[in-house]
């Protein structure tokens with residue numbers, strides 16, 4: 022194995038265990054600068070001191086364990102060094118793909134380079150979107166938008182958890198409009214980019230060009246609108262953008278990880294506008310959908326996966342489509358790398374190593390509480406100590422208690438103590454309440470699911 026091969030395999034692995042943002046931020050320009058077979062010393066080249074410090078502090082253990090696994094424990098020690106290499110992975114990334122054998126994976130930053138002037142990436146189409154019960158409504162509404170621009174489905178608001186296909190759908194809408202030449206004035210933007218552009222335009226006093234860019238369109242597609250909560254100025258600006266477009270019969274499509282009414286600090290006037298048109302949800306994929314997606318994606322890559330393997334993957338990876346794709350990538354990568362036939366046993370092994378390295382072990386009580394508070398936009402103190410019984414606070418508190426039990430196996434007395442010295446019976450009660458709600462109410466079930474995703478991301 023060469024240095025390059027070793028690092029590519031490690032990166033393929035890391036990519037599956039990190040969020041896209043983290044992966045590209047910290048690993049984009051890294052490479053193995055030297056690898057001494059005899060001493061088992063590896064030096065990883067990094068672009069700057071900041072990255073070096075971060076990798077040392079946050080990712081050292083993970084990198085070490087991955088490199089050891091890949092080399093059968095030949096690696097003894099890793100260090101990091103600031104070093105720029107001409108043909109670093111950055112180059113490979115800008116070729117849009119990292120290749121490991123036939124394994125190709127597109128990366129977020131590469132996505133940026135493959136988008137056209139409308140902000141659209143041509144890889145997301147209606148053709149390659151698999152429709153199942155769980156996403157049929159959102160899919161139909163998205164197609165409806167293309168057929169009735171600015172009319173029936175305005176705005177279209179698509180909501181659902183991470184990795185379920187929101188970006189895919191909203192991008193497919195844009196691509197279809199461009200393909201059919203319905204209008205040239207389409208713009209896709211993440212709410213984060215909208216926010217950054219707005220701030221930048223304030224800073225550089227270029228408000229007019231900002232307004233022209235966002236208001237001089239026929240179709241505005243805004244992804245992850247929940248990002249603007251708590252950013253009052255941006256909300257204000259978005260409100261005016263929205264109204265301006267709406268009054269000109271411009272089509273607006275928004276995506277979010279939750280319903281407008283479940284975003285607590287969203288301004289009321291924006292909330293009511295988001296609810297004016299059609300709201301469509303995407304639920305986590307059911308078994309049949311997961312099977313169909315795996316079959317389609319394997320076929321796309323000209324990979325022949327037998328039914329037993331497909332069934333096994335679909336049964337064991339239930340969270341979202343992104344993870345399904347990730348597991349498939351990983352399996353194909355291993356297969357190509359070691360050039361071995363895929364059997365159900367190898368697949369089981371690969372998946373076990375995938376899940377055993379999830380960061381479950383390192384999650385703390387504090388983090389769980391923080392993430393729940395953050396999700397509901399509450400202060401940690403409100404959840405922990407407040408005596409308030411209002412639903413907006415009581416439910417998040419109970420959910421935090423529930424998750425401590427299910428995810429960390431924390432004892433009821435400890436849970437009670439962590440929450441401002443409550444009795445253990447309170448913790449038991451909370452657990453039961455939420456358990457029932459998860460079974461009975463889709464909204465709570467989805468929220469718990471989304472929080473869990475945040476816990477492990």
Ligand code: ADP
Pocket residue numbers: 149150151152156181182183184185186187188189190314342343346
């Ligand atoms: P979200 O924006 O909801 O977090 P994405 O749209 O980024 O999710 O989807 C994650 C990955 O899964 C993407 O690569 C996307 O193409 C793929 N995907 C999601 N849903 C489907 C589907 N129904 N059919 C095919 N691919 C899908």
Ligand code: MG
Pocket residue numbers: 187188189244245
């Ligand atoms: Mg998305």
